[in-house]
Amino acid sequence: MHWINALAMILMIASGWEIYNDEVIFGWLHFPHWMTIGGGAEGALQWHFAAMWLLMINGLCYLIYGLATGRFRRKLLPVWPSEVLATVRDALRFKLGHDDITHYNAAQKLLYIGIIVVIVVQVLSGFAVWKPVQLSELATLFGSFQGSRLVHFIGMALICGFLIVHVALALLVPKTIGAMITGGPVVDGAHQGGGR
Amino acid sequence: MIKTPSPSIFRPEGGIDQSALKEHKALVEDINRRGLLRGAVSLGALTMLTGCNVTHTDAVQSVLKRISQFNDKVQELMFRPNHLAPTFPESMVVKPPRFNAYYDIEDIAPVDAASWKLELAGKIENRKPWTAQEIYALPEEEWIVRHICVEGWDYIGQWSGVNLKQFLQRVGADLTAKYVSFKCADDYYGSIDMASALHPQTILATKYAREPITDPFGFPLRLRTATKLGFKNPKWITAIEVTNEYRGGYWEDRGFNWFSGI
Known part of the structure; x- marks a missing residue:
């Protein structure tokens, strides 16, 4: 569970940076392209909305397991x-x-x-x-x-x-x-x- | 094939028995298919390990595209047909609205309202084209709603025009069809699901802040729906089609999610 979460989290963060770059919140902060996943906003959005399933399903299992046991x-x-x-x-x-x-x-x-x-x-x-x-x-x-x-x-x-x-x-x-x-x-x- | 000069004494006469392989041919093929799937998944993981450009290979692209299509279905289920988007006071309206297209504002080709016509196609009973005057004569409604761009910016806009559902009913459109698709004067195109087309806050806008829409924002007619991202609102519309065929859209065909509901 930990490593699935690690993978999903890295995918979410790196694709999220590319999405952020399309309309930055802070003018001084752009994430270097080599640090991001997706190639452009459209690709990054695809990665973000794919990895979210991995993150959410794995996270839900983890929460249920942690609470139930x-x-x-x-x-x-x-x-x-x-x-x-x-x-x-x-x-x-x-x-x-x-x-x-x-x-x-x-x-x-x-x-x-x-x-x-x-x-x-x-x-x-x-x-x-x-x-x-x-x-x-x-x-x-x-x-x-x-x-x-x-x-x-x-x-x-x-x-x-x-x-x-x-x-x-x-x-x-x-x-x-x-x-x-x-x-x-x-x-x-x-x-x-x-x-x- | 490797040929041995003299047959090995361990080699059975008449070649190796192939019956087991033939018997389980279907199974072997099935395993290969599973292998392919596994390959696709590990390819995704490989990206993280090597940092090289595996993300653009066809296998990864096709998996991502499938998930995006799955997300279309999920968004369809999440859609609440009668749930209204938040509305805002007139004092919050941004004038003029923010421009965005697949080209710069200097490259706008204004539409001549006198010769402009709205064509209708597909599953519509009365496909007579509409002039701008006829469109302006239709009952109008106004919505002050938030416009959200896929890039991440937003503004409050004040749009008015005929309600799309009422317009579709007026021309006798088949409201059980799957899609409403649009063609535009600037060769932009797009399509939306019928449920979103019938939402109370989806209109064919002719005015912004009570004045006719100006050239950069889609004069004389554009779509304005409060339940989708900005690029799902085609401007300078010249044709509307009601159809069961998936027509995609300009940005959607370039990798953006089709449903793009908000």
Whole structure:
């Protein structure tokens, strides 16, 4: 699921940049052509509206799985602000432990919850840009049409920011890479089923 | 074929038994087809790995085109026939509207209203051509709605003219046909689905901000529908056809999504 999401997300971002270039929001910001997918707006739109199915179907499966099995509750909750601060303090002193990679620290929990929320909002603002009339009730939440475009752009920027941090930290702790590909170390039944 | 000088002692007499292959010929062909599909999918993934220009190969293009056609169907299902697009106060109307065509504004070829005629074709009972005067005499309605371009810009426009559904009823068009297609004086062309054509906010516009539409914006007659992107609104219309045949459109034939509903 993770790698399907990674592929879909990269396709969405790179084609989205090409679509953005057709009518920029910020005059100073154009995405270099070599970074984009689609060749032009028409091709980029085709990629964007193809990859969206991959992203949405995979994302829905992930959300249903996470909620139904209690994985979200077990791995991502609770998040205490004091714990987050402690984790950040440890990290800055290079004292952060990574002995048990099946267990997320508080900063990880916060980031993972955050990125899930950002992606959900990103899908919603995407619908608002695509269907401002048919889904006018949803589009109203983002203000005007340009409001939806701006939210969709900011969502993209946050996802890119997360991507950079996420990849950099994974590379710093190389044993997580293997886990990301294989599904992670085998944990005993008691740990897996035992609530948090 | 590799020919061995002397037949191998392991080679069966009379050649290899082909019966198993013949028996499962259909299966083998089926597997090849599946392989092709798999190939198409991995080709998409390959793009990401190599960064080279695989995106323009025919296989990828045809998959993307199929998905775009699938998205036409999805948008048809999402379409709410009686749901009105948001409307706005007159104070928000942008004057003049924003120009856009497949050429620059300097290259506009104005249409002469005196000799202009609107031709009708296809599944329409009364196909008598219309003059500009006859069109102007029809009952008018006005909508102040948002125009959204596929590029990403938008503005509020104030359009008036005859409601397309009422016009189609007046000329005896078959409202169960699939498409309404348009031809324009500048060789632009386009087509829309019947459900969108019958939407209350779809009109044949003759006026902008209560004044006759000026040359760059489609004088004397253009389509204005509140439920589709800007390029789905042909300007300088010269012919309307009601048909069950898919006619595509200028931008659609160049890769943009056909339904393009908003």
